[in-house]
Amino acid sequence: MTPRISSRSRVAITLAILLSLTGCKLDVSNPNAATQQSVLTSPAGLRALGVGLQGRMDNFVGPAVTLSGVVAGELGNTDASLSTTREFQQYPIQTANSAAIDPTNPDLLNFWSTGFQVVRTANDILDNVSDASLQAGTKSGLSALAKAGKAWAFGTLIEAWPQIPTDLSKTPPGYDTRATVLSQALSLLASALSDLSTPMSAEFTSSILQKSIDLPNTIHAWQARYSLAAGNYDAAIGFANVVPATATSTFTYSTVDQNPIWASAISNGYFQAIATFRTDAESGDTRVNRFTGTTVTTPFGGAQVVPLAIYRNMSDPYPLFTQDELSLIRAEAYARLNRSPEAIPEINRVRANAGLPPKDATSLPTQQAVLDEIYRQRRYALFLTGTRWADERRFGRITEARTAYLPYPAQETIGNPNPPTGP
């Protein structure tokens, strides 16, 4: 036998060997995705959030245009051909066709939540950008982008719901009135402009901001848009006038980041234009064929629809504003300020773009006639940009929409109770 080792030592030796085999680190990081900490505290993380914010904004375009388009009467549902995939799919906004929209409708939630996801990412940037080790011009660009994005999300959501929360640090976040929301949007845009007094860095404009986005002029255009919505007509004219006549600004889409209007209307085949867009048009209006096709169908035995001629490709851009919109903002502000003669040249600029002859004080003799023409031009010039529903409300034509406002999603009212019952 080997020399005797005491039993106690044997056990101790055995245990020591065995326990050394064991590693016990229990904090395991996730290799599959970035964690909150690593994103919010690193310069690269904040730069990526800046790109991600634009991704969320260009996704929000989807429900903001298609759902509001269905409600406003721009778009109608279409049935795709029988396929097994379709068989199990809840038809996206079928309930929007019925009298009441179910608060559990998934598309209702999608509209609401994708808007607030823009706000979330904007807040992620705004809460952390000042502490980040970034160039001053990158900080100012990110900050202005985040404020503009947040203002746009608020301004878009407040056209679909009577009140929305804006201070999301509160529990529950509550609901703020339309006036509060619009004034917050306008002050965010003003603050964004003052951020830009530190010029955007080359890093920001070349690797964060989409090259197709003209950020300063987009901010001005949105100031004009929300000033008009808030009834600040002089301010609206002023902001609209700042934007040069050549300025454009669009979201860029690609095969990876597909245009969401294309995805639901064309790729999935869920929507087509309501056919009255063609039949109501003034003779010779070139926008009719620019925006729609001619084949009339009647899905579900409901409204007649025609195919879309825009957003036919997955990478078609979406305009953040158009010169026609700025002209019509000015025209409407003048008209509402009882300065109708000044509105008419703005209207004619839009008509000329559509190949239509100019109007004059004879053909538009009253303020109401001018407003009616502005309403009509907005329908055609701003087709499928997501503005029609708000127009119907602003021009007293809300009966042309399926509903004045959407109900609050059921998911929201669980944690954010007591939503306002009416506008």
Place this chain on the structure above:
Amino acid sequence: MRHCTHAPPLPATYLGARSALVALTVLIALTATAELGAQTPAARAALVVQGRVTDEAQNPIVGVQVVVDGAAVGTVSNEDGSYRLSIGRPSAGAPVTLVARRIGYRPRRTTVAEADGTGGGAVTRDFVLLRDVLELSQVVTTATRTETERAQLGATLATVGAEALGNTVTPQLDVALSGKVPGALVTQNSGTPGGGTSIRIRGLSTISRSAEPLYIVDGVIIDNGSRQLVDLGGYTTNRLADLDPNDIERIEIVKGAAAAALYGSRANDGVVQIFTKRGRAGALRGTARVAFGQDKVTRLVDVNAAPVNLAGQPVTRYDYQREIFQTAPQSNVSVSLAGGDERSQFYLSGAHEDQTGVIRSTRYVRDNVRLNLDRELASWLRVGVSTSFIQSNADLTPNGGLVANYGVLTNFLFSSNDRNFFPDPVTGEFPAAQFQANPLEVIARWRAPQGVQQYIGGLHLTATPYAGVTADYRFGYDGFTETAQQFIPRGSTAVAYPTGLAVSAANRARLVNSDLDLSWATQPLSWVKLTPSVGMNWQQQRYDATTAQATDLALFTEVVQGSQQFAVELRDDRRTLGFYGQLQAGLHNALFLTAALRSDASSAFGADQRTQYFPKFGASFDLSSLDWWSRNVGTRVNRLRLRGAVGQSGGQPAGSFDRFLNYVFEPAGTASGIVNSTREGNEQLRPERQHETELGADVEFLDGRAGIEATHYDKKVTDLVLPRTVTPSTGFLDQLANVGELRNRGWELLARAVPIQRRGFSWTVTGTLTTSDPKVTRLSDGGAFFIPGSFNIVRVATDPGDGSAPGHFFGTTYVRNAQGQILGRVPATSTTPARDSVPIIDANGNVVAVPYIGPRKVIGNPNAHRFWSAINEVSVGTRWSFRAQVDGVNGVDIFNFDRRLLETPAFGSGAAYADEILGKVPAGYFQARRSIFEEYVENGSYAKLRELSASYQLDPAWLHLRGVTGATATIAGRNLKTWTKYSGWDPETNAGAQSTLVRGFAFATTPIPRNVTFALSLTF
């Protein structure tokens, strides 16, 4: 945990441990083989003991282990009950104790002293074993590694021995367990060879996790997941399917929390411990087994036989089931060799399994090799190694599928049977099908090979430094790579993939566990036995799954090379560290108490919730051991044991990283950014917690030849991890949180009797019955939700009745009047106006109206309320034995999606739809009925003749094979007959595969075939 902080980085320790394991294996293999046949220097002239093991009626008992108590020396009795064992010569004054034990019999002991051998020649010791109908004498291995008689446990722990598995002739271990354990519902989800099996122990304990039990093979915690690497539709396997049933010594099933607390936060769904065969000192023993079988689908659905189509034009109709299903041959060959000397023992086995599937072009081939080694390193230290290598390859075809619905049976359902799918006789090309791919082309040209290479290795050290003190260490490693490919050629009739599809996926898994257990058996007073024990347990599971996919393949390209390519990888890493303490006490050998506490820390829980505690307490009281019992009632009721246990166990969240708030990819234009995931993180996430109480009694009577084991269990699972709605204005949609609760109560009954035991004839009958009724009692936000991937039919809610059954069916209903008649509308014709709200069936029993589509309601419950099994075993003479097993499930609903598709007018391959073509029902009847889901919920209760077998022991002499000591020929059938009212292919299968909640969903799932197998096994 402090000692961990200085531990080297894990990959290094893990590699070190693995290489240590490999080195030890080689070392032991060398020493063991070197010593085979050679006498150890210490050995003196051996004493030989021989004899016969019989029952009371002098019938021989085969397979009895005759061992030297406390040593590795032993043998197994032959077919005639005889055994012969060579043991070391006992020293003077210290006789050797021999024990004979076999599951189902009470062990017997006898002694052999030195003096017995002085006369020269062999000593004879015969054993007569008494029945142990409730298997209370069975020694089981508890979580603390201490071996305990079942009779001392407060909670039931079921054992299934090799004998019960041996005759089942199924090549799949999990399938073989069906019906053998009360409380465990074994469901074969698909008839595809190597297909997945679900084991539900005492019903459901979770909603969001996999509900499969924890599997431990020889101390190695193996993977219990069911992954689908490529979407083949409801086809997923668990790795248990790859173990060779011939290697199994016994299986122990730990059911609820009351028993499983010491397994901690991974034990909520029960624990299945598998022990493989090991070598014993003594003569070399070998077995060889050959089996040939045949599978056949016996239940086909009736197809549309109308000679015309809806327009009245004559058509030719086909029954493509005859082209899809085939009679499938199978073969299995396995060999094993076991032996050793007093210090080293080995068990070596190999098997080759080849199964052709009942769906044409499917096949499953598996090879297993196992080497188990044991070595006494010193008188106080033993080491054992278990190694197993498994390789399996399967050729499959897609079917069913809740995500991508294409495949063979799928396309059979989604097409009209008046279409000719046969290839063009000139070009050999397949015509396009109606809506999906041509099923005959799928069989002929699509390919989906799957493969698994798995290594399972276990190291086991047992030290007994002091009398009564045992230190037991186990290291386990389960490493496997699963691969799956899918190929749809360019230019096939696949609607979704006209340019072809190639997918290649792999999942590399590495699971490690390291367990240390210390126990001390002591007897402070003559009537008190105490066994305190402590231990620790470390587990790490890592997975690395990659999938590469290409579409737009170049012509004839079969690999992932196309103009559209993408790849994705997901990694998973989960670690769990547990400690426990337990005290077992036996008082007067009548009252046994167990109290224990386990702490568990897992990387899946947030830092604040990291350490969780799971207590348990059990008591067992054997009234029949009291004197007054044996005096007063002992002659009528031989044994009465009362037992009870309470305990808690845990279930870890499904995802290892569920607690984190992650930031995910969000592209903008051509740039890539990141944004917060819409699922909010939850650092407070903790395990689902099961609180279980079980009470029971074991009664034996008729001189121990009949017994009943009855158990009532009541388990409540709190802290169910479920998504909770997060106010969406915060930028999140949901969050995983511990918000749900469910409860399940029921009975488990086992009755076994030996009505006849005479010389040359014995008959044993066993029945089991389990009841279960799981109910969801609380959900987040009080909200009901539909299970993703269930076509919005499978729902979880807390509504009354079946509305609280987890995964109930919820869908559109018929509209009925006060008399319960189904109402509908008679459409207007040129001569009659439309009539509303008329019963759809008139007084003559004819269908006259088109039914209305009513609101969505709870329409069915797929949870089995009762399942049972009846087993008869008969042996006649010394050579014949027979076995019959019927399994049944009652009180279960099936959603027959197959039938819905078969009678949908757009497809209309089913017999029912002929009624509309032939004008027996009004036009539009089936188009309306297909939207009424209530119609397709069917009673899924069934009974199956699971096994019927006859075995005959051939006379080895007659075989004229040198060295052969025994030969058994068996002919066995499985699933020979199904009794059910269900109208589809098979009430047992499930399109949701091993899904926790999508159960009883019939959608193009391969039915389980009838099997007949002939097997010949030899021992030598």
